[in-house]
Amino acid sequence: MSSLRENSMYELTVTRFRLFLREPEALFWVFIFPILLAVGLGIAFRNRPADVQHVGATSADLVQAMNAGNGLNAILIDEAAGTHELATGRIVLLAVRKPGGVAYKYDETNPDARNARLLADQAIQHAAGQKEAVHSSNDLVHETGARYIDFVVPGLLGMNLMGSAIWGLGFSIVEARQKKLLKRFVASPMPRWQYLASFLLSRLLLLIIEVGVFLGFARLVFGVPFRGSLSELGFLCVLTSLSFSALGLLIASRAKTMEAASGLMNFVMLPMWILSGVFFSATRFPAVIQPLVRALPLTAAIDALRANMLEGIALSHLVAPVAVLLAWLVIPFMVSLRIFRWR
Amino acid sequence: MAESVTFSTNAATGLALSIKGLRKTFADVVAVDGIDLEIMCGECFGLLGPNGAGKTTTIEICEGLTTPDAGTVELLGLSWLHAARELRQRIGVQLQETQFPEKLTVEETLRLFRSFYRRGMSVDDVIGLAQLEEKRRSRVGTLSGGQKQRLAMACALVGDPELLFLDEPTTGLDPQARRHLWDLVDHLRNAGRTIILTTHYMDEAERLCDRVAIMDHGRIISLGTPPQLIASVGGDHIVEFAVTKGDGNIHPLEGTALTAIPGILSHRVDAGLHQLSVGELHTTVPRIFSALDDLGLHPSEFRTHSATLEDVFVRLTGRNLRDE
Numbered sequence: 001m002s003s004l005r006e007n008s009m010y011e012l013t014v015t016r017f018r019l020f021l022r023e024p025e026a027l028f029w030v031f032i033f034p035i036l037l038a039v040g041l042g043i044a045f046r047n048r049p050a051d052v053q054h055v056g057a058t059s060a061d062l063v064q065a066m067n068a069g070n071g072l073n074a075i076l077i078d079e080a081a082g083t084h085e086l087a088t089g090r091i092v093l094l095a096v097r098k099p100g101g102v103a104y105k106y107d108e109t110n111p112d113a114r115n116a117r118l119l120a121d122q123a124i125q126h127a128a129g130q131k132e133a134v135h136s137s138n139d140l141v142h143e144t145g146a147r148y149i150d151f152v153v154p155g156l157l158g159m160n161l162m163g164s165a166i167w168g169l170g171f172s173i174v175e176a177r178q179k180k181l182l183k184r185f186v187a188s189p190m191p192r193w194q195y196l197a198s199f200l201l202s203r204l205l206l207l208i209i210e211v212g213v214f215l216g217f218a219r220l221v222f223g224v225p226f227r228g229s230l231s232e233l234g235f236l237c238v239l240t241s242l243s244f245s246a247l248g249l250l251i252a253s254r255a256k257t258m259e260a261a262s263g264l265m266n267f268v269m270l271p272m273w274i275l276s277g278v279f280f281s282a283t284r285f286p287a288v289i290q291p292l293v294r295a296l297p298l299t300a301a302i303d304a305l306r307a308n309m310l311e312g313i314a315l316s317h318l319v320a321p322v323a324v325l326l327a328w329l330v331i332p333f334m335v336s337l338r339i340f341r342w343r
Numbered sequence: 344m345a346e347s348v349t350f351s352t353n354a355a356t357g358l359a360l361s362i363k364g365l366r367k368t369f370a371d372v373v374a375v376d377g378i379d380l381e382i383m384c385g386e387c388f389g390l391l392g393p394n395g396a397g398k399t400t401t402i403e404i405c406e407g408l409t410t411p412d413a414g415t416v417e418l419l420g421l422s423w424l425h426a427a428r429e430l431r432q433r434i435g436v437q438l439q440e441t442q443f444p445e446k447l448t449v450e451e452t453l454r455l456f457r458s459f460y461r462r463g464m465s466v467d468d469v470i471g472l473a474q475l476e477e478k479r480r481s482r483v484g485t486l487s488g489g490q491k492q493r494l495a496m497a498c499a500l501v502g503d504p505e506l507l508f509l510d511e512p513t514t515g516l517d518p519q520a521r522r523h524l525w526d527l528v529d530h531l532r533n534a535g536r537t538i539i540l541t542t543h544y545m546d547e548a549e550r551l552c553d554r555v556a557i558m559d560h561g562r563i564i565s566l567g568t569p570p571q572l573i574a575s576v577g578g579d580h581i582v583e584f585a586v587t588k589g590d591g592n593i594h595p596l597e598g599t600a601l602t603a604i605p606g607i608l609s610h611r612v613d614a615g616l617h618q619l620s621v622g623e624l625h626t627t628v629p630r631i632f633s634a635l636d637d638l639g640l641h642p643s644e645f646r647t648h649s650a651t652l653e654d655v656f657v658r659l660t661g662r663n664l665r666d667e
Contacts, residue, residue: 007458011454012455015444018446018451019444019447023446180439180440180442181442183408183438183441184438184441184443184498187431188459189431189502190459343408
């Protein structure tokens with residue numbers, strides 16, 4: 001009976017786990033950091049219930065009229081002091097009583113100020129007895145899935161899958177090469193494919209924890225929607241992780257020192273952090289570079305994850321990003337198997 | 344394990360290793376320049392030479408880690424070209440400079456290496472053999488240099504190899520750790536294991552090895568048992584001294600003045616120190632004193648020792664082993 005404990009594939013995979021779990025920094029970057037980032041962004045970009053603009057007016061009737069309307073908080077202030085408050089940003093608009101009318105002082109380039117100008121004028125005209133020419137009423141919606149946090153969670157997920165795969169493989173392999181451990185393994189009967197496979201296997205097992213913790217958090221705390229099939233989402237995560245593992249393997253296949261590997265990793269990942277639409281839509285980049293942006297694995301991954309989670313689009317309609325990810329899985333993997341330096 | 348594999352060492356010839364016409368060049372450097380060598384099963388064989396002599400290249404070709412430019416290597420009657428998988432199972436290797444993962448424990452590291460072999464020692468046995476019982480659950484990062492080296496040895500032994508390669512096993516260790524490792528090698532050797540080791544310590548080769556090949560510039564310049572090699576120096580004893588005139592300054596002295604003395608077999612000067620190989624101390628030393636006296640010179644730092652492998656190397660190359 002060949003017990004599991006004597007199986008080299010098992011031992012290699014368990015070793016990868018041990019080494020990962022005994023590296024507190026790695027644990028932080030893989031598990032804690034994405035959650036902190038999501039919390040930070042969630043707080044910074046949370047949708048405030050009703051944005052109240054602070055405004056000032058030089059006469060009591062104007063103050064009363066503006067406070068009666070929606071979305072303004074008006075104070076009584078003289079023109080000189082008001083101008084100072086405007087300049088320091090404590091109010092965005094100052095309504096100055098003029099003989100026979102009112103003048104608004106505000107910065108036209110500030111959207112909040114323009115908004116306040118409309119609201120203030122509406123309130124003052126209404127108080128003066130203006131009637132609506134067309135009757136209007138409001139029917140408010142609060143759509144989850146349209147918020148920034150909903151947009152950014154799939155982006156962070158993609159970014160995290162990229163980072164953990166590339167760092168996880170790249171650094172471990174190059175470190176083993178630098179410390180002559182790869183050479184020592186090659187001098188033993190260890191099947192070489194098992195060494196590489198142990199990285200993929202441990203990566204997939206960690207993926208379950210990593211994705212589960214992050215998405216569970218996003219769901220419970222922010223109520224981020226999961227509109228698509230969960231099993232298809234799982235498939236996309238696995239595919240993404242494998243593609244970036246192949247890329248990590250390629251980066252690590254020849255580098256002899258950690259410094260060289262580190263430089264290569266940043267060179268590969270930095271453009272994707274910027275271009276692939278983690279924090280804002282990749283469509284904002286000019287049309288000339290769109291083909292490049294679309295061909296990046298992280299763009300494909302994030303597009304597919306967003307389509308699944310936010311729009312509930314089925315995998316069968318995500319052929320393009322899945323094909324890009326598959327290409328990034330197969331080509332780097334084949335190349336790295338050919339050029340891998342075992343010593 | 345269900346699989347029970349019995350290996351027979353190459354009983355027909357009893358050859359553990361056979362090398363013919365081995366050559367290897369890196370860029371413009373000729374690392375191995377035509378080596379022929381045969382090592383018998385059960386031997387503890389040493390490759391001795393200074394750094395850069397080609398020892399590591401030679402042993403790594405034997406370990407199947409480097410492919411030679413020319414020549415053939417057979418281990419246990421098998422070649423790397425045709426039986427690499429089987430050979431990997433049957434040899435044990437300890438390399439220079441391997442750093443095992445610092446965050447694994449001794450036991451975990453050995454269990455990992457044990458899993459690569461179809462048959463071998465139990466992890467407990469090999470821990471006992473390498474005397475690492477107390478460190479079994481310690482992380483590799485906390486081990487001393489000697490303990491790390493014993494772990495490397497344990498990893499080489501865990502597959503119960505028929506042929507064990509040790510590349511500079513004691514380099515960088517303090518004297519006590521070296522002696523500890525020597526005891527371990529002694530133990531393995533007495534148990535009948537075939538061992539091939541490289542070293543640039545002549546005392547190590549003398550102490551551990553049944554036979555020694557002295558290497559220099561990619562060639563074997565001398566081969567035999569340590570006593571045979573020492574006898575080849577031509578004298579059993581070495582006399583060393585500096586000479587001063589009355590003023591206390593070191594005085595240059597022509598070698599011919601010394602080699603003319605009967606009983607002196609060879610002479611060389613190393614950093615102002617005259618080194619003579621001598622057959623019989625009790626007749627030759629008085630002659631040296633009187634010859635110096637006649638020249639008005641005073642010997643200082645006068646000492647004698649039995650010839651060692653170091654002297655063999657010096658005699659053959661005109662250099663010290665550790666000059667490089």
